[in-house]
Amino acid sequence: MKTISLTINGKAHSLEIDPATPLLWALRDHLGMTGTKFGCGIAQCGACTVHLDGVAMRSCSVPVEYAEGKQLTTIEGLSESGDHRLQQLWVEMNVPQCGYCQAGMLMAAADLLQRNPTPSGEEVDAAMTNICRCGTYPRIRAAILRAAGDPQAVVRYAGGEA
Numbered sequence: 529m530k531t532i533s534l535t536i537n538g539k540a541h542s543l544e545i546d547p548a549t550p551l552l553w554a555l556r557d558h559l560g561m562t563g564t565k566f567g568c569g570i571a572q573c574g575a576c577t578v579h580l581d582g583v584a585m586r587s588c589s590v591p592v593e594y595a596e597g598k599q600l601t602t603i604e605g606l607s608e609s610g611d612h613r614l615q616q617l618w619v620e621m622n623v624p625q626c627g628y629c630q631a632g633m634l635m636a637a638a639d640l641l642q643r644n645p646t647p648s649g650e651e652v653d654a655a656m657t658n659i660c661r662c663g664t665y666p667r668i669r670a671a672i673l674r675a676a677g678d679p680q681a682v683v684r685y686a687g688g689e690a
């Protein structure tokens with residue numbers, strides 16, 4: 529066990545914890561921050577995505593000690609009142625279905641737009657590697673393109689537009 533100091537959403541936290549514990553479990557089990565989800569545990573699905581020093585990371589596969597001294601942002605801290613432009617569009621465009629993957633999707637999308645504020649559809653497809661069991665990918669894609677300044681972005685399904 530070791531004392532680990534974390535800065536999460538701008539607030540200082542101190543934990544007595546095995547430093548090899550996955551950051552996801554530190555957040556969920558030790559700090560009660562359950563907005564960040566567990567999906568696969570092997571860095572494949574992205575449900576656990578957080579930002580470390582502004583860069584998206586899959587927290588199930590990062591030891592908690594790696595986050596020490598860094599600025600950690602979780603879905604709870606993406607915006608103060610749930611009014612990040614992406615969160616607004618997620619609501620306006622009815623993006624979620626069951627919702628389980630969506631915290632990770634939002635964190636991945638926010639990271640993409642920080643790096644590339646005006647991605648093309650192809651760039652969104654390449655960057656968004658998170659998995660959604662409900663298949664909300666067309667709505668996620670359209671919402672990101674709207675956030676990137678394309679007011680005409682529509683939801684495209686294999687069978688047409690919606």
Ligand code: FES
Pocket residue numbers: 565566567568569570571572573574575576577586587588589
């Ligand atoms: S739970 Fe971390 S990538 Fe799936």
Ligand code: FES
Pocket residue numbers: 624625626627628629630659660661662663664
């Ligand atoms: S909305 Fe259900 S897993 Fe993505």
